Amino acid sequence: MLPLDLLESTWLQVATDWWLNDMYLEVPLALPINSNPGLAARPKNFSNQRDAASFLARFLMELLNYQEILDSKTLEVEHVKSRDGQSMQPLCMAQHYQIFRIHRKPGDNKDEHIILNRTNSGDHIIIAHHNQFYSIPVRAADRGKITEVDMIEQLLKIMEAPxxxxxxxxxxxxxxxxxxxxxxRQELLKNECNRHNLELLERCLCIVCIDDDILPVTFNESCKKENEWLNNRDYANVLHHSLHGGGSRYFGANRWFDKTVNIILGKDGMWGLTYEHSAGEAPAIFSIFENLTDKVDAITSSENNQIPSHLPMPEKLEWKLSEQSLNDIREATTAFDGLVEDLDLCILWFDEYSKEFIKTCNISPDAYIQLALQLTYFRIHGHLVATYESASIRRFALGRVDVIRSASPESLDWVKAMCQGDPEMLNDVQEEGTKRQQRIRELFDLAVKRQTKEISDNINGHGIDNHLMGLKYVAKMTGENVPELFNDESFTILQHFALSTSQVTTKNDAIVGYGPVVPDGYGCAYNLRKNGFIFSISAFHSDGRTSAKKFAQVLETSLRDMAKMLKNIQKQ
Structure with a gap:
């Protein structure tokens, strides 16, 4: 008989493994766009290539310092307010500890998580430049950690390689x-040189992608022209850059999408990342990236970076490719480019009001935005759909996310009233306007109450999706027939998330996004800022019924109408 604490720990891991299988590892789709999110941070301004190398070297040195904290298991535990709103509750930090220790290995039927042993991995970083990979050792038993000066010179050698x-x-x-x-991959493994390369790529601390050009303006699609990033690139352009690199014609091969963290530095100062999602959630990964960036930005330039280094050129990974491998590359290129061309992105930076206005109305900003998305979808398509919003459950050991379902009867009643008016109030012509406004506000309050409860229930472990998933896996594990519920058409509809959303709040004004999770759907990441909201809307051109730009434009109208609704009621 296992001790109770060991039994609980075992079941926690089993439940987490089920969730990983269901959410990621058993999904056969390509990682970029379909799974891996992207982030484009504030651009950097470099006067020359050495400045860029110095910035990148300092970031990597801070990353090594952070890894040492993880190795010593001394990372400060994060806390959030508990359900009573008074005490503070610790969050599980497992994601932070595994981000730089995990590798997603492709499988024939199911992928596998490889947890790397820190005693024999993570002592090198892979730099990608011009589709070529280089390995830079960052720790060695005989000389300790690499110096910043040596790191700069190693990076410059790679950056200067034609x-x-x-x-x-x-x-x-x-x-x-x-x-x-x-x-x-099986074909590559037949050659010893390739096996060595794959081991270096899969055991490195992270991938650093140095992109020596920019994406053309054909990838631009933001709602406002003043939302220009730099060099005629708008926010959608840099999100395309971080999500997929523009496909094979640009930087799509200058990545290793299986690796948890691919840090991206562009020729024009583009600064961002893409990450393999099964290893962790955005709050953990993005906070590390932003915190380390802030530390580097606060460092005053020093003169010692001019001291020459005597290290040899970083190891260049040379491949021995069979005709089959060359054909595999050709087929992957065609498929990837098709996926890139199909992706429809639009960025809306809404700055007419911010979350502070919503708070003054005693409304949860997240609940408010979710209802805005419901109103927008209804205005475009005339009905609501199963909506996914990720709910962090890090209050529980090994917790990742559950699903906040925003499409409710209450939200449907409200959006119908907003779009069509309330028929019950149309009999009295003189009082129609006031009564209708009051009725809409009543329905809105009910929808907010329902949505706020959905959020609270999910983050406190009372969501339905993880529990249903557990029932399905228990049935399989015990040899029982899968319950009829999971074969019912209504369950299929319930799981078809045509609106996949996530609040991804960053410290700074970052553009964060991902692709839709179904062919006829939308993806919507939103960043609630003090100066407004940043929405990243995605769809697929091939569907024909969805349009990221139209969704963004209607969403802008919805946000204005909702504020007008609240202000009109306040005046009465």
């Missing part, structure tokens, strides 16, 4: 569907 048009774009293979990449 492009080779004959470099095989092996990185593009990680953009393929998971079974396809599994088969291609």
């Amino acid at each position: 492009p080779n048009p004959h470099t095989p774009p092996v990185g593009i293979l990680t953009s393929a569907s998971r079974p396809t990449w599994f088969q291609a």
